[in-house]
Amino acid sequence: MLAGKRLWSVAALKTDLYGAASEVIMATYTPSSPINQLGRGGDVPGPPRGGGDDGSFSNSGLPNYGARLRRARLGMICAIVTVSMVFVSLTSAYVVRRGLPTFDDSTRTYFRDWGSVQLPWLLLAINTALLLISSLTMEGARRDITRRAALAPLRSIPGVLLGKEKTFPWLGVTVVLGFGFLMGQWIAWGELRSRGFFVDTNPNSSFVYLLTATHAVHLAGGIVALLWAGITSLLGRPVEGRRIVVDVAAWYWHFMAALWIYVFALFAFMK
Numbered sequence: 001m002l003a004g005k006r007l008w009s010v011a012a013l014k015t016d017l018y019g020a021a022s023e024v025i026m027a028t029y030t031p032s033s034p035i036n037q038l039g040r041g042g043d044v045p046g047p048p049r050g051g052g053d054d055g056s057f058s059n060s061g062l063p064n065y066g067a068r069l070r071r072a073r074l075g076m077i078c079a080i081v082t083v084s085m086v087f088v089s090l091t092s093a094y095v096v097r098r099g100l101p102t103f104d105d106s107t108r109t110y111f112r113d114w115g116s117v118q119l120p121w122l123l124l125a126i127n128t129a130l131l132l133i134s135s136l137t138m139e140g141a142r143r144d145i146t147r148r149a150a151l152a153p154l155r156s157i158p159g160v161l162l163g164k165e166k167t168f169p170w171l172g173v174t175v176v177l178g179f180g181f182l183m184g185q186w187i188a189w190g191e192l193r194s195r196g197f198f199v200d201t202n203p204n205s206s207f208v209y210l211l212t213a214t215h216a217v218h219l220a221g222g223i224v225a226l227l228w229a230g231i232t233s234l235l236g237r238p239v240e241g242r243r244i245v246v247d248v249a250a251w252y253w254h255f256m257a258a259l260w261i262y263v264f265a266l267f268a269f270m271k
Contacts, residue, residue, distance in 0.1 A: 065240040069247060076248040080255050083218055087259060091266065094207045098270065115202025119267060120191040127184035128264055134177035135257040141170035142250035149243040171230055178223045185216050211263050219256050225249040
């Protein structure tokens, strides 16, 4: 009898423990809102919006300049590829036309009318040096604006003083050198005319004017972008936004310098 009572007491104790544990589990998993409200506009919060790579505003209300910079660089890469294809096409036409004879109807024979051009190599070399120096100053402007954009959040912290920085007008020097290059190209065209080589003198001179003028037009577009970057600085735009303009303009300017070296080497090789 005593053993039976002990077994009965142990069984009752286990039953009480299981019941208490079940109540704890049920209390833990009891939903705080009715189940039929889930997914139907109830109290379940949605995912946070903004702050991603979509270039919109983050949770702090600030623009995502990193995403905007990546998109601007991607657009600039597409523009560079497009301009490269233009010059590849012009180069192909230049090479093919150089070796293509012309048919003379009066004599019923083929003859070469490519002709020759006496290029002002010294002027072109000076223009090349100006453009290469401007590429260096453009890189200085890009690094300077990148550093200032990185320090901009620190300047907004109360009590943090970074001191007065010494600045150099990298952007202004680049614009001046760019205008100097265009002026030098204009002088080179004048020298060609003084030597008796015009656009319609022969096919060779036509391609010289075409290639140099096409490059000059695209370089002028880069100068417009640099002027816009200077205007945004005068208007007091955020340094992060100005950094985007200067960064993509630097990419384009370096490409223009490399492209002119290619054109200059093409003339030297095909003369």
